Amino acid sequence: MSMAVTFLGTGSAYPSPSRGASALVLRREGECWLFDCGEGTQTQFMKSHLRAGRVTKIFITHLHGDHFFGLPGLLCTISLQSSPELKKPLVDIYGPVGLQNFLQRSLELSHSQLLFPYAVHELVPTQDQCPVDEFKDFSHLGGEEVSVQGAQGRRLHLEPGEESYLLLEDEQLVVKAFRLFHRVPSFGFVVEEKPRAGKLNVEKLKDFGVPPGPLYGKLKNGSTVVLDNGVTISPSDVLETPIPGRKICILGDCSGVVGEAAAALCWGADLLIHEATLDDSQEEKAREHGHSTPKMASEFAKGCRVKKLVLTHFSQRYKPAAQRGEGDEDVAELKRQAELVLGGQEVTLAEDFMTIEIPMKK
Amino acid sequence: MSMAVTFLGTGSAYPSPSRGASALVLRREGECWLFDCGEGTQTQFMKSHLRAGRVTKIFITHLHGDHFFGLPGLLCTISLQSSPELKKPLVDIYGPVGLQNFLQRSLELSHSQLLFPYAVHELVPTQDQCPVDEFKDFSHLGGEEVSVQGAQGRRLHLEPGEESYLLLEDEQLVVKAFRLFHRVPSFGFVVEEKPRAGKLNVEKLKDFGVPPGPLYGKLKNGSTVVLDNGVTISPSDVLETPIPGRKICILGDCSGVVGEAAAALCWGADLLIHEATLDDSQEEKAREHGHSTPKMASEFAKGCRVKKLVLTHFSQRYKPAAQRGEGDEDVAELKRQAELVLGGQEVTLAEDFMTIEIPMKK
Numbered sequence: 099m100s101m102a103v104t105f106l107g108t109g110s111a112y113p114s115p116s117r118g119a120s121a122l123v124l125r126r127e128g129e130c131w132l133f134d135c136g137e138g139t140q141t142q143f144m145k146s147h148l149r150a151g152r153v154t155k156i157f158i159t160h161l162h163g164d165h166f167f168g169l170p171g172l173l174c175t176i177s178l179q180s181s182p183e184l185k186k187p188l189v190d191i192y193g194p195v196g197l198q199n200f201l202q203r204s205l206e207l208s209h210s211q212l213l214f215p216y217a218v219h220e221l222v223p224t225q226d227q228c229p230v231d232e233f234k235d236f237s238h239l240g241g242e243e244v245s246v247q248g249a250q251g252r253r254l255h256l257e258p259g260e261e262s263y264l265l266l267e268d269e270q271l272v273v274k275a276f277r278l279f280h281r282v283p284s285f286g287f288v289v290e291e292k293p294r295a296g297k298l299n300v301e302k303l304k305d306f307g308v309p310p311g312p313l314y315g316k317l318k319n320g321s322t323v324v325l326d327n328g329v330t331i332s333p334s335d336v337l338e339t340p341i342p343g344r345k346i347c348i349l350g351d352c353s354g355v356v357g358e359a360a361a362a363l364c365w366g367a368d369l370l371i372h373e374a375t376l377d378d379s380q381e382e383k384a385r386e387h388g389h390s391t392p393k394m395a396s397e398f399a400k401g402c403r404v405k406k407l408v409l410t411h412f413s414q415r416y417k418p419a420a421q422r423g424e425g426d427e428d429v430a431e432l433k434r435q436a437e438l439v440l441g442g443q444e445v446t447l448a449e450d451f452m453t454i455e456i457p458m459k460k
Numbered sequence: 461m462s463m464a465v466t467f468l469g470t471g472s473a474y475p476s477p478s479r480g481a482s483a484l485v486l487r488r489e490g491e492c493w494l495f496d497c498g499e500g501t502q503t504q505f506m507k508s509h510l511r512a513g514r515v516t517k518i519f520i521t522h523l524h525g526d527h528f529f530g531l532p533g534l535l536c537t538i539s540l541q542s543s544p545e546l547k548k549p550l551v552d553i554y555g556p557v558g559l560q561n562f563l564q565r566s567l568e569l570s571h572s573q574l575l576f577p578y579a580v581h582e583l584v585p586t587q588d589q590c591p592v593d594e595f596k597d598f599s600h601l602g603g604e605e606v607s608v609q610g611a612q613g614r615r616l617h618l619e620p621g622e623e624s625y626l627l628l629e630d631e632q633l634v635v636k637a638f639r640l641f642h643r644v645p646s647f648g649f650v651v652e653e654k655p656r657a658g659k660l661n662v663e664k665l666k667d668f669g670v671p672p673g674p675l676y677g678k679l680k681n682g683s684t685v686v687l688d689n690g691v692t693i694s695p696s697d698v699l700e701t702p703i704p705g706r707k708i709c710i711l712g713d714c715s716g717v718v719g720e721a722a723a724a725l726c727w728g729a730d731l732l733i734h735e736a737t738l739d740d741s742q743e744e745k746a747r748e749h750g751h752s753t754p755k756m757a758s759e760f761a762k763g764c765r766v767k768k769l770v771l772t773h774f775s776q777r778y779k780p781a782a783q784r785g786e787g788d789e790d791v792a793e794l795k796r797q798a799e800l801v802l803g804g805q806e807v808t809l810a811e812d813f814m815t816i817e818i819p820m821k822k
Contacts, residue, residue: 112537137533163570208525
């Protein structure tokens with residue numbers, strides 16, 4: 099099953115013609131999950147090979163405009179381009195408390211009637227996710243009005259003991275959020291596939307006397323079978339070790355993580371997407387604004403033993419050498435700085451419309 | 461004094477890579493006045509020769525997302541790119557009731573602190589500006605909270621007897637709004653320069669015995685002068701007829717106007733910018749959605765004896781012949797339909813980044 103990440107916006111602070119505001123899509127089984135939705139994301143979709151109408155889940159890392167001002171417009175356009183007969187399924191939206199009210203207000207004021215249902219599930223941040231004097235409590239904003247189109251979203255609190263937020267879990271996947279430190283509360287998301295059953299060990303099947311045919315399939319799918327001779331065979335008797343699923347970690351703006359959960363959740367990730375707004379020489383300024391440098395990002399990645407690190411959310415002043423004008427800096431310097439920390443490991447700098455495939459494990 | 465209109469977005473319903481969402485700039489004396497601010501307007505500014513930081517006034521025609529969803533992001537980016545020492549003057553924002561609350565909420569939720577003051581002046585629509593069942597009263601939304609950055613805006617009601625809204629007036633200009641009929645209350649704006657003093661009639665100056673020199677300037681500037689021989693000369697004694705100012709009319713989405721004021725205000729306009737969302741063959745559908753066709757737009761322009769008609773806000777399906785794909789239609793057909801009504805008069809179809817100069821009269 100293919101799984102790929104496509105960047106729709108890789109610039110920080112505001113969208114520019116060369117780098118859109120934050121947005122990326124995780125595509126799996128034909129579904130698109132959107133992470134952040136800065137202004138202009140709908141136009142970036144049109145320029146890409148992806149279709150906004152395929153979006154079934156949206157995750158907003160934090161409430162800075164360059165990460166969510168594109169959301170009302172995107173939903174309106176998806177609705178305009180859909181047909182009422184098609185019965186588009188519910189769109190789940192996850193983001194910090196306050197998002198639901200913003201969305202509802204924007205749709206109400208713009209007289210927008212979405213042709214599909216949506217639910218906003220709000221993450222309740224903790225006060226240590228930003229400087230004390232920056233913390234604003236928007237929890238009074240939620241659910242003050244009942245929306246016709248908005249289904250009932252959930253309020254998600256930090257799981258006691260876990261230090262993470264469980265967003266969704268099904269047979270194949272689990273998605274959790276964890277806390278980041280930024281100017282305003284920010285979140286990271288981990289999408290992790292559950293392990294698949296290992297291969298059937300044909301030698302063992304023979305040893306147990308399992309006849310080739312449908313029983314192989316049953317065992318592979320996890321069912322216990324009873325042979326004609328009365329012997330009971332469990333899947334674990336004949337299956338190789340389970341094959342791990344893929345793990346993708348997408349972090350919002352941050353100058354670090356909060357609590358112990360982040361490192362554990364990101365441990366061994368196949369792909370970690372981390373911001374690097376400013377280069378290492380600007381670390382003080384970066385921290386002051388709640389941002390990271392390549393060194394900060396790659397130290398976290400190193401600590402988590404991630405297999406691939408992708409940096410994004412670059413200040414608009416960093417440009418490829420060929421596009422640099424007055425006052426611009428070479429974006430390739432950010433790659434060098436990150437790779438310095440990670441030794442031989444290659445680091446990728448995100449660009450708008452870049453797609454990264456995450457292959458299945460075997 | 462140069463005066464020019466630049467289109468930043470000429471598409472209807474949503475922004476696309478070929479036509480941005482509604483936005484246009486009227487430039488005069490180095491100031492930019494922005495009319496409508498659909499999503500992506502800030503990026504369109506960056507692609508144009510104009511600078512968003514020059515915007516001093518913003519006019520929003522109506523509260524559909526493709527006309528105002530770009531406003532919070534634009535203001536945030538202007539603020540980010542300005543310096544606190546520069547003391548950017550107040551930005552006046554005019555638009556329908558509800559706009560102030562939206563803006564305030566968006567800025568508050570996104571933790572945005574604008575580095576310049578702004579005031580939202582809200583136009584109170586009348587119920588006959590849209591279908592009865594579509595009318596929503598947002599008047600309770602205004603002023604419920606006091607914004608730190610937002611200066612006190614005014615509530616503008618229809619001027620009794622005038623059937624228009626007086627937005628601003630100074631020595632050089634007057635700006636009024638008038639009512640349009642759409643799915644939601646929509647407005648048109650008229651920017652009109654006041655007449656300039658006519659030329660000095662040198663023959664008459666000689667006849668009156670005015671000696672060449674500073675007295676000429678005084679008379680030209682409207683001051684009465686007394687000659688050495690005790691004779692009093694009024695400017696009107698020696699000036700030709702005043703030179704009319706320029707008149708620019710910018711209409712929001714509409715399938716028609718409400719009341720008598722619109723035609724009178726637009727009479728003889730040098731430039732009238734009117735929407736033509738669908739072509740003449742779709743008139744029924746256009747009217748159902750509160751929109752106009754080229755015929756409807758040009759009939760209004762003809763009735764007002766406007767000197768130049770520019771059509772904009774085209775459904776994204778209309779494309780130049782060279783760019784047409786499956787399901788697209790030729791945008792040039794809209795020009796033909798409008799010119800059919802206006803006889804020999806040429807009609808211009810707006811395109812993103814097109815600039816139209818409006819020369820001073822002599």
